[in-house]
Amino acid sequence: MTIKNAIEVSHLTKKFGQKLAVDDVSFNVRQGEVFGLLGPNGAGKTTTLRMLTTLLKADAGQVKIFGHDTVKEGRLARSLFGLTGQYAAVDEDISARQNLMIFARLNGLSRPDAKQRTTELLHEFSLENSADKALKDFSGGMRRRLDLAVSLITRPALIFLDEPTTGLDPRTRTQMWDTIRHLVQQGSTIVLTTQYLDEADQLADNLAIIDHGKLVKMGTPAELKQQIGGTRLNFTVDQSTQVGAAVKLVAAQVADAVQQTGQQLSVRLTQMAQAAPILTALNQAKITISQLAVQEPSLDDVFLNLTVGKN
Structure with missing residues (x-):
């Protein structure tokens, strides 16, 4: 079965005065995936x-939402997605229940349907116990969950989440991650912008990294991490007199330079199977080692590698 695209972006370009904020960006988002849009502040995401x-x-380019052009069929395209930002566009002085009812009615639901959908969303986002409190008494996490609930009133197939966990405590962030995973399990497609690389690593099926308005790299988190350096084998040679011999032995096993810091050695592995011959060779040469660690590259490494110093 062919997976259709939820979003098709072609040669998207935007200038503000003389500054090119988005420079000829193209990518597709497949149905049913979480697509992460990453970039430093001011990168264009x-x-x-x-x-x-x-x-x-846009100044140039095209965006299609489920095949519908956002310029020529704007109203239809807008009806197919929900958008939630960092701060809820809701009324502070009334309750979560009242806010949801208002937005449900604005979205065309009848009063009975709006009441039913409000009850469902309050339950789904664990807001039942606070449903009738004024929003000014809500915590940041509760506000964020309500914001997401508002964007889901019409059960959109596509949801845009703009930094949905910024400023939340770790526990509430984890709850939001679970909510996002649940939405995907129900068939939603998610486009996520985030400043937390661990969040992108945990949630995203595919990532696009934008820097200075350009799309600099795309791929799965695993692909991106592998491209910038693969796995590293790190260890300490116990006796300083054996360091030189250890460097030569390791270099003979891999086609990559051995990094040395005092008695600590580090080498890049293209595959995990390379680790065993290295350890065997060191053992046979009676070179004792400690603090052995296998280190996978992180998305932080990818991000820094692709975006730092590219001015």
Whole structure:
């Protein structure tokens, strides 16, 4: 079965005065995936998101939502997605229940349907016990969950989440991650912008990294991590007199330079199977080692490698 695209972005471009904020960006988002949009502050990811969601007009390029052009069929395209940002566009002085009822009615639901959908969402986002409190008494995590609930009133097939866990405590962030995973299990497609690389690593099926308005790299988290260096084998040679011999032995086993810091050695492995011959060779040469560790590259490594110093 062919997986259709939820979003098709072609040559998207946006200038503000003389500054090229988004520079000829193209990518596709498949149905049923979490797609992460990453980039440093000012890289163009928020501008890109605003064009995808029709909040900002592109200077050039095209965006299709489930095959519908966002310029030619804007109203239809907008009806197919929900958008939640960092702060809820809700009324502080009324309750979560009242806010959900208002938004449900604005989205065209009848009063009985709006009441039913409000009850469902309060339950789904664990807001039942606080449903009738004024929003000004809500914690940041509760506010964020309500914001997400509002964007899901019409059960959209596509959901844009703009930094949904910024400023939340670790426990509430984890709850939001579970909510996002649950939405995907129910068939939703998620586009996520985040400043937390561990969040992208945990949630995203595919990532696009944007820097200075350009799309610099795309792939799964695993692919991106592998591309920038693969796995590293780190260990300490116990006796300083054996360090030189250890470096030669390790270098003979791999086609990569051995990094040395005092008695600590580090070498890049293209595959995990390379570790066993290295350890065997050291053992046979009676070179004793300690603090052995296998280190996988992180998305932080990818991010720094692709975006730092590219001015």
